[in-house]
Amino acid sequence: xxxxxxxxxxxxxxxxxxxxxxxxxxxxxxxxxxxxxxxxxxxxxxxxxxxxxxxxxxxxxxxxxxxxxxxxxxxxxxxxxxxxxxxxxxxxxxxxxxxxxxxxxxxxxxxxxxxxxxxxxxxxxxxxxxxxxxxxxxxxxxxxxxxxxxxxxxxxxxxxxxxxxxxxxxxxxxxxxxxxxxxxxxxxxxxxxxxxxxxxxxxxxxxxxxxxxxxxxxxxxxxxxxxxxxxxxxxxxxxxxxxxxxxxxxxxxxxxxxxxxxxxxxxxxxxxxxxxxxxxxxxxxxxxxxxxxxxxxxxxxxxxxxxxxxxxxxxxxxxxxxxxxxxxxxxxxxxxxxxxxxxxxxxxxxxxxxxxxxxxxxxxxxxxxxxxxxxxxxxxxxxxxxxxxxxxxxxxxxxxxxxxxxxxxxxxxxxxxxxxxxxx
Numbered sequence: 001x002x003x004x005x006x007x008x009x010x011x012x013x014x015x016x017x018x019x020x021x022x023x024x025x026x027x028x029x030x031x032x033x034x035x036x037x038x039x040x041x042x043x044x045x046x047x048x049x050x051x052x053x054x055x056x057x058x059x060x061x062x063x064x065x066x067x068x069x070x071x072x073x074x075x076x077x078x079x080x081x082x083x084x085x086x087x088x089x090x091x092x093x094x095x096x097x098x099x100x101x102x103x104x105x106x107x108x109x110x111x112x113x114x115x116x117x118x119x120x121x122x123x124x125x126x127x128x129x130x131x132x133x134x135x136x137x138x139x140x141x142x143x144x145x146x147x148x149x150x151x152x153x154x155x156x157x158x159x160x161x162x163x164x165x166x167x168x169x170x171x172x173x174x175x176x177x178x179x180x181x182x183x184x185x186x187x188x189x190x191x192x193x194x195x196x197x198x199x200x201x202x203x204x205x206x207x208x209x210x211x212x213x214x215x216x217x218x219x220x221x222x223x224x225x226x227x228x229x230x231x232x233x234x235x236x237x238x239x240x241x242x243x244x245x246x247x248x249x250x251x252x253x254x255x256x257x258x259x260x261x262x263x264x265x266x267x268x269x270x271x272x273x274x275x276x277x278x279x280x281x282x283x284x285x286x287x288x289x290x291x292x293x294x295x296x297x298x299x300x301x302x303x304x305x306x307x308x309x310x311x312x313x314x315x316x317x318x319x320x321x322x323x324x325x326x327x328x329x330x331x332x333x334x335x336x337x338x339x340x341x342x343x344x345x346x347x348x349x350x351x352x353x354x355x356x357x358x359x360x361x362x363x364x365x366x367x368x369x370x371x372x373x374x375x376x377x378x379x380x381x382x383x384x385x386x387x388x389x390x391x392x393x394x395x396x397x398x399x400x401x402x403x404x405x406x407x408x409x410x411x412x413x414x415x416x417x418x419x420x421x422x423x424x
Contacts, residue, residue: 037328041364041378041422043397043415045105047097049080054411062086065095065412066398069389070124070131074099076389077111077131078414079121081400086409092120094133096151105416111151114142127170130193132177138164141177145197155198163187169222174246175199176227178217185210186217188229190251203250207231207242216242223274227251230269230281234258239268241281243313255313259283259304268304271348273341277308278367280346282336288322294331294353301335303348303365305372317372324350324363324374335363340390345419346372347395349386360386362397364419376422380415393419 049065064081071077076097083093094111113120113135120142123134129146143155159165159179167178175191185206191199205227207216211234219230225246234240240258244251257279259268271282281304288299301321306313321335331353337360339348344367351358359382365372380397387398400412 037326038374039376039422041376041417041419043378043380043417044421045416046380047076047078047105047107047396047414047416049095049411049413050107051411053084054409056085060409060411062401062409063411064400066387066414067385067400067412068121068124069387069396069398069414070126071389071391071396072126072128073391075126076105076396077121077124077126078398079124080110080412081119081121089118091118092122092135094121094124108149109151111144114153114156117142123166123168125168125170125175127172130170130175130197132168132170132175134165134168134177138166138179141165141168143175143199157199166218167220169220169227171222171224174222174225176220176222178220178229180215180217181212183212185212186215186231188217188220188227205229205242205244205251205253207234207240208253208256209234214240219269219272221272221274221279223276225251226274228257228272228274228279230272232267232269234269236264237285238262238264238266239270239281239283241269241272241279243279257281257306257313257315259302259318260315261318266302270337271339273339273346275341275343278341279306279308279313280304280339280341280348281306282339282348284334284337286320286336288320291331297331297333297353299325300333301337301350303336303339303346305346307370316370319346319348319365319372319374321350329361329377338386338388340388340395342390343392344368345390345393345395347378347388347390347419349388354382358384360384362386362388362395364395364422366419366423376419378415378417380417381413387414395419 054061067081068079078095080093082090096109097105098108117135120135125132131144141157144151163179163181169176188205190203214231215233216231221228227244231240243254267285268283284301286302299321303319305316332350334351346365366375381399383399389396395417398414
């Protein structure tokens with residue numbers, strides 16, 4: 001009897017000793033001490049529109065080159081919003097840039113909108129030989145396929161009555177289009193890429209609540225067969241994000257993400273991104289402390305990170321705006337208003353108060369030992385609007401309007417950065 005009682009006790013003791021040994025050997029990761037002020041990262045290349053196309057005598061037409069950017073591997077798509085004559089209701093156009101053997105990005109052509117369409121490319125997605133474009137204030141979406149270096153229109157999709165498309169995404173074998181309605185619950189329409197290269201509707205994703213005010217479907221992010229959908233209006237604009245994963249031939253609702261310390265009007269879900277086992281969610285209206293250097297302005301905004309552990313997405317860190325401040329940029333707000341994530345990088349936007357007014361600037365975070373820390377400020381633009389695209393460690397920034405070009409039209413520009421250049 002004594003032997004029978006002592007055996008489990010001995011086993012439990014061994015387990016305890018093993019755990020204690022692991023704890024003794026484990027050391028918490030040490031955050032690197034970043035320089036203050038943080039270094040600025042310079043672009044490796046600038047991408048420009050052909051100015052001669054937009055000259056009308058002595059005037060330069062305002063065309064928003066760089067309003068949207070999408071890319072993958074050796075191809076990058078850049079919207080020319082307002083092409084050809086400027087203005088909100090112009091057709092717009094998408095410029096194609098390809099990377100040559102020397103690593104330089106060169107313009108290789110354009111994709112013109114179908115006849116009668118406006119605002120072509122307001123949202124764009126690219127995956128291998130397929131490209132998907134939203135147009136006409138979200139009433140239409142168009143699928144193109146590349147063959148022998150040329151892009152051909154394959155299919156057009158019309159938003160359901162009462163809805164407008166808000167985002168488009170592509171992944172291997174799948175397409176996703178988010179849609180909002182003033183009176184109906186938001187949705188994400190799931191399409192399968194058929195053997196003929198067209199899209200076949202197979203499923204509609206919806207939120208738990210089915211409340212139109214949730215704005216479910218406003219933003220969509222995809223990595224492989226995992227989909228993240230924003231619902232920034234959930235719970236009085238506290239915000240939420242939904243994760244779906246492919247199960248068989250359909251996508252199953254896996255989890256609803258919220259900020260553990262979230263509150264109403266924080267805007268969690270204003271921007272979302274997913275890369276491998278990490279999700280980043282922007283909440284630009286999280287209130288921070290009063291800023292003594294900028295009277296009347298609060299430091300606001302946060303980026304929440306989630307990690308997939310044993311099949312469950314768990315909140316990891318809250319990257320707050322006040323943690324991004326340094327001596328060179330103290331008057332910042334709206335951290336997380338825009339963001340992209342890839343590999344070990346998160347790039348987000350902040351508003352930076354200057355004498356001429358607010359400007360949008362990017363801030364790069366790098367992950368080390370499971371923790372994200374602000375690393376560098378990419379230089380290049382003084383702009384009230386900024387488009388982001390991140391492929392591996394290559395960052396594209398687009399500024400369709402730059403400050404200080406009011407005396408004649410602005411045609412916009414884009415810059416390319418190698419984030420690895422910022423690493424010590």
